Amino acid sequence: MKRCLYIVLALVVVSGLASGQYLKESFKIAHVSGSVRWSQCSFGPDGILHVIWEEDTDRGHPVFYSKYDGTTATTPFNVTDSADRRAERPGIHVGSKGHIAVTWGEDIGDNVYVRIYNPTTKAWQAIENVAAGYGWEEASPAVDFEGNIHVFFSDDGGGRVYCRSKINGVWENLYRLSGGYGKQGNAAVAPDGKVWALWREKGGGGNYKNYYSSRTKTSGWTSSQLLTSGGGSSSHPNLAVGPNGVPVAVWGDIDPNNETGAEMRLWKIGVSPTREIIIPFYMQHYPRVAVDASNNIHVACQIGGGDWGDGFRYTNNMTGTWSPHETQAATWPKLPGISADPFGNVAVCTSSIVFSGAGGADIWVYSLQKIVPKSFYVPLSLSSSIGLTSLRKNPEVTYNLSWAANPANNPQYLTGYNIYVNDGSGYKLLASVSKTTTTASFKYSDLSKKRGFAITTVGIAGIETDMVFFQ
DSSP: OHHHHHHHHHHHHHHHHHTTOSOOEEEEEEEESSEEEEEEEEEOTTSOEEEEEEEEOSSOBOEEEEEEOSSOBOOOEETTSOTTOBOEEEEEEEOTTSOEEEEEEETTTTEEEEEEEETTTTEEOOOEEEEESSOOEEEEEEEOTTOOEEEEEEETTTTEEEEEEEETTEEOOOEEOOSSSEEEEEEEEOTTSOEEEEEEEEOGGGOEEEEEEEEOSSSOOOOOEEOOOSSSEEEEEEEEEOTTOOEEEEEEEEETTEEEEEEEEEEETTTOSSOEEEEEEESEEEEEEEEOTTSOEEEEEEEEOSSSEEEEEEEEOTTSSOOOOEEEEOSSOOOOEEEEOTTSOEEEEEEEEOOSTTOOEEEEEEESSOOOOOOOOOOEEEEEEEEEEOSSSSOEEEEEEEEEOOTTSOGGGEEEEEEEEESSSOEEEEEEEETTOOEEEEEESOOSSOOEEEEEEEETTSOBOOOEEOO
């Protein structure tokens, strides 16, 4: 009987691997001398994975960053600029134009910080203090397609949840999201730039329920809405938004009468009529969620005690039902990080403390598919011509532009082209056209301005090539 059972289980695993349900790829991207208890990751718009972790050393808790292209990982870079920083529980998000935002909190003085990588200058900018004296826990960033930044964090002791946004390069006032005693959660951005936030608040009977709010670039946060009623008490809710714009919330649902574990539950905001159980009751914590290019949902969570975990679980609904969860062992990970790229891949990162030899900790990446960078190339064979009409009355000038698709590009990774115009005040976006378009014309009645035109290739996540210019 046991032999038959083993055969059935083996067939289930093989079937899952064949259909891409399980994390087949793994790579140790770094070994560090200190212990690590918090790691997170985010895919860039080019399919490269960016990973951060908090390293506990004798001097402090600096945050390190590395990017992994599927073959090699870069040398860890200290984002916090000092080994003495007491940074904790960092977060990372890479925007669709390549902006990288790394956040962390420092309990001394209740400070929240962010550091941005600028894809235009290809350099890390100076560290910015987002908020001082309001809390420091679990700061998480969300970056929209224009590079606007939203930093979510909480004051767990004070029971308050906040977000502060930097729009068009200017920080807005700090906004309190929670109405009652709230803590934990995160913010996530939708493809259209709408930002969603999820957190938990204590309600009647001492149980925590999930609440959410949203905003756009030009509007403020909406009034908070209750997401869950009934059931148990929410722990460490987490939010992601897929290509369809639907926010997906996950959390650990704890039975107040049995706090030896939790069920991992999920709710699609505005879509699902009820909660889904995605991983049955177990000693598990810190769920993290990602939505892939096909709007499939992927969830990972730490297993084992809160501070003494022994690995993580992973599941997805790629086949229309939740797959049997996969387990990856690790020593004392605090939580896993998870991210989906624009092309169908999903990766999970985690840390594992090493007790043999010199000790330290390993940083691991697991992925559904091999991580492969995607390259994008500028259009070719640019040409332009100018035509004049109605010279005596209401004269107009027409600029005719043409170009050719670059054969080095993979069409399935493209959305089209962005055309820019410069009338003396710098290049500004004029039009976006499809990837099958190779000509465009623009008419102007003001003949006093001299105009120049440029074009870029645009990837499916919004990443652009450098400009090339029409002569």
